[in-house]
Amino acid sequence: MANSITVDETTLLSRLNTLGDIGRDSMGVLTRLAASDSDKLGRDQFVAWLKEAGLEVRVDRIGNIFGIWNVESEVAPLMMGSHIDSVINAGIYDGCYGVLSALSVIEAMKSAGVKPDRPVIVAAFTNEEGVRFAPDMMGSLVYAGGMDVDEALATQGIDGTVLEEELDRIGYAGDLEPGAIVPSAFIEAHVEQGPLLEAEGKLMGAVANLQGIFWQKITIKGVANHAGTTPTHLRIDAGLAAAKVITFLRDLVADSDSVATVGTIKFGPNAINVIPDFAEFTVDLRDPSLSTWEHRQAALTDFLEMLEVSDGVTVQTELLARFEPVAFDETIVEMIEEGAAARQLSCQRMTSGAGHDAQMMSRICPTAMIFVPSRNGISHNPLEYTEDASLIAGAQVLLDSACRIVAA
Ligand code: HGY
Ligand code: MN
Numbered sequence: 007m008a009n010s011i012t013v014d015e016t017t018l019l020s021r022l023n024t025l026g027d028i029g030r031d032s033m034g035v036l037t038r039l040a041a042s043d044s045d046k047l048g049r050d051q052f053v054a055w056l057k058e059a060g061l062e063v064r065v066d067r068i069g070n071i072f073g074i075w076n077v078e079s080e081v082a083p084l085m086m087g088s089h090i091d092s093v094i095n096a097g098i099y100d101g102c103y104g105v106l107s108a109l110s111v112i113e114a115m116k117s118a119g120v121k122p123d124r125p126v127i128v129a130a131f132t133n134e135e136g137v138r139f140a141p142d143m144m145g146s147l148v149y150a151g152g153m154d155v156d157e158a159l160a161t162q163g164i165d166g167t168v169l170e171e172e173l174d175r176i177g178y179a180g181d182l183e184p185g186a187i188v189p190s191a192f193i194e195a196h197v198e199q200g201p202l203l204e205a206e207g208k209l210m211g212a213v214a215n216l217q218g219i220f221w222q223k224i225t226i227k228g229v230a231n232h233a234g235t236t237p238t239h240l241r242i243d244a245g246l247a248a249a250k251v252i253t254f255l256r257d258l259v260a261d262s263d264s265v266a267t268v269g270t271i272k273f274g275p276n277a278i279n280v281i282p283d284f285a286e287f288t289v290d291l292r293d294p295s296l297s298t299w300e301h302r303q304a305a306l307t308d309f310l311e312m313l314e315v316s317d318g319v320t321v322q323t324e325l326l327a328r329f330e331p332v333a334f335d336e337t338i339v340e341m342i343e344e345g346a347a348a349r350q351l352s353c354q355r356m357t358s359g360a361g362h363d364a365q366m367m368s369r370i371c372p373t374a375m376i377f378v379p380s381r382n383g384i385s386h387n388p389l390e391y392t393e394d395a396s397l398i399a400g401a402q403v404l405l406d407s408a409c410r411i412v413a414a
C-alpha cells in the first residue's frame with residue numbers, strides 16, 4: 007500500500023534548480039569544488055533551507071553538514087543524504103538530488119504530523135567528488151572511521167591549498183566530532199549516472215552493491231631532448247610511456263565489467279619541440295568483483311615494472327584511493343523494491359558504477375541507495391538530466407522507506 011504522504015514536488019524541483027545555479031561562471035559553467043567559494047555559497051543556501059525547515063544544524067570537523075529533526079528516543083537516527091560539491095563543468099543533479107530529496111522527505115513527514123520513533127537527519131557530506139582533494143567520498147569516509155580526520159584536514163589540494171584552511175576560510179570547520187552520531191540506517195537517493203535504467207526501461211534502481219574504486223597517481227621520468235635531432239632509438243620518452251599505459255589499461259579491461267580512466271595528464275617541460283622527460287597522470291580503475299579488481303591492480307603494477315625496462319623510464323606511483331566493493335543492506339534494498347512496487351514503478355536491482363557516500367556509510371550502519379534514470383546515461387557533464395517525474399518518484403520511494411523505518 008503506497009504512502010498517502012507526498013513530497014512537495016514544486017519545492018524540491020525549484021531547490022534543485024536554485025542550487026544548480028550556484029557556482030556558475032560567466033559562461034554558465036557549473037563548478038562547485040569542495041571547500042571553494044562556490045561550495046560555500048551552496049552550503050549557505052542548504053543551511054538556510056534547513057533552518058526554514060526547523061531543523062537543528064550541526065557541522066562536523068570535516069565540514070559535513072547535518073539537519074537534525076530531534077525526537078526524544080533511545081533509537082539511533084535515520085539518516086538520508088548525499089553531497090553538494092561537484093566536479094568541474096557539472097550537472098545539477100549529482101549529489102544535490104540526494105540531499106534535497108532527503109530534506110523534502112523530512113518536511114513532508116513533519117507537515118503530515120508523522121511521529122517518528124527516532125530522530126531523522128539529512129546529511130550533506132564534504133568533498134564527495136575528490137576532484138580538488140583526494141580521495142573522493144572523503145567526508146563520509148572520515149565519518150565512517152575510514153580516514154583520520156586530522157589526516158584528511160591536512161590534505162593538500164591539486165591547487166596547493168590545504169583542506170583545513172579552506173574549510174576554515176569558508177566557515178565550515180565545524181565542532182562536531184565526525185561519526186559522533188551513528189545512524190540506525192542510511193539511505194541515499196541519487197541519479198544513476200549511467201545508461202542501465204533507461205536502456206532497460208526501468209523507472210527506479212534498488213542499488214544492491216557498489217563496485218571497487220582504485221585511484222593512483224603515476225609519475226614517469228624520461229630524458230628531455232631535441233625533438234628534431236634525437237633518433238627514435240635513443241629516446242627515453244616519458245610521453246610515449248604514458249601513452250603505452252593508457253592503451254594498456256584500455257586493452258586490460260576490454261570486454262569485461264572493469265572500467266579504466268586516465269582523466270588527468272600533464273607533460274614536462276610541455277614544449278612542442280622537446281621530448282617529454284616528465285609525465286604525470288591519474289588512473290581510475292573499477293570493478294564490481296573484488297578478485298577481478300585486485301587482479302587489474304596487480305596487472306597494472308606488473309606493466310609499469312616492465313615499462314621501466316622496455317622504455318628506460320623511471321616510474322613512481324602514489325595511491326590516492328582504494329575502496330573495496332560493498333554490498334548494501336538486503337532489508338533496505340527490499341524495502342526500496344517494495345516501495346517502488348507499491349507505486350507501480352518498474353524497478354531494477356543493480357550495481358552502482360559510481361562511488362557514493364553510501365558506500366562509506368555502509369561500514370557503520372545498514373545502508374542502501376535509490377537510483378533514478380539519467381538521460382542517455384550522462385553525468386559529470388552539464389547535459390546530465392533526469393525527468394521531473396523520475397525525481398519525484400524517487401523522492402516518494404525515499405519517503406515511503408523512511409516512513410516504514412521510523413514507524414513507531
Ligand atoms: O568518483 C565517483 O564515482 C564519484 O562521482 N565521486
Ligand atoms: Mn554523487
Ligand code: MN
Pocket residue numbers: 093100135360386
Ligand atoms: Mn559525482
